[in-house]
Amino acid sequence: MIDLPPAFVCEVVKVHDGDGPLWCRNGVKVRVAGIQAPDYESAQPCRIGRANYVCDNRRAAASQRVTQRLTLNKRLTCQPVDRSYRRIVARCILPDGRSLSCAILAAGAATRWDSYWRRYRMGECR
Template identity: 30%
Template sequence: MVLTIFLQVAAAGQSFACTPVRVWDGDGPIWCAEGPRVRLAGIAAREMDGSCATGHPCPNASAVAARDGLVRLVGRPVGRSRQGHVIVQARPLACRSTGSAVGKRTGAWCYTSTGQDLSCEMVRLGLAARWNRYWGQHRCATFGRS
């Protein structure tokens, strides 16, 4: 029997792979098979009850539209958990941690296997709002391509 130790919060600046297995809403968390729960960096999406958290930017897109858009970007839905998460089948993401994102979540910039920046795509599609406080100097570019 192999014992796997799951990483809870990746240190800021650390790169890691995340194979999505569950998605909660449009900015995460994304549950990774490798352990972390990723909160996408630099963006805000509506909560699943349709509200926007106090002090967060509030996009026009509904929570369901944002969640389903993120699911499509990372892979494809294959079911639902008892808690309401969308269970996904997906290829690994390449992520870079921005550190803790409250609780046992890792804030991160993540890129699909085709190089799409998830945070940038969510904003471009109108499914999430750019959160300038956490966006910093990030630039939207395709990862791994010249």
């Protein structure tokens, strides 16, 4: 059994990718539960190859911008559901009461990661 902290408030000060981590003012790093966004790491194979070959990180950047718009400098209420690396995986609620995972999905910035969606009992998006 994983020892998880209680629900907490995350004032977001930095966003790495469309699904996190989100850096909270208090130092906690949050991975958004149940979704998978394009990320800069997935572009890694294109870094290996040919001269004059440039990675296309436009999808990752667009996803990151959506999550920044939704979260940056806002206070989210987050319920931890797991740990991943040195991050807390959490279901977070935006100040307007919407699920952050659902808002990112609705904006087209990520896809639902079904196995984790079920594991974390994410429910339905409205």
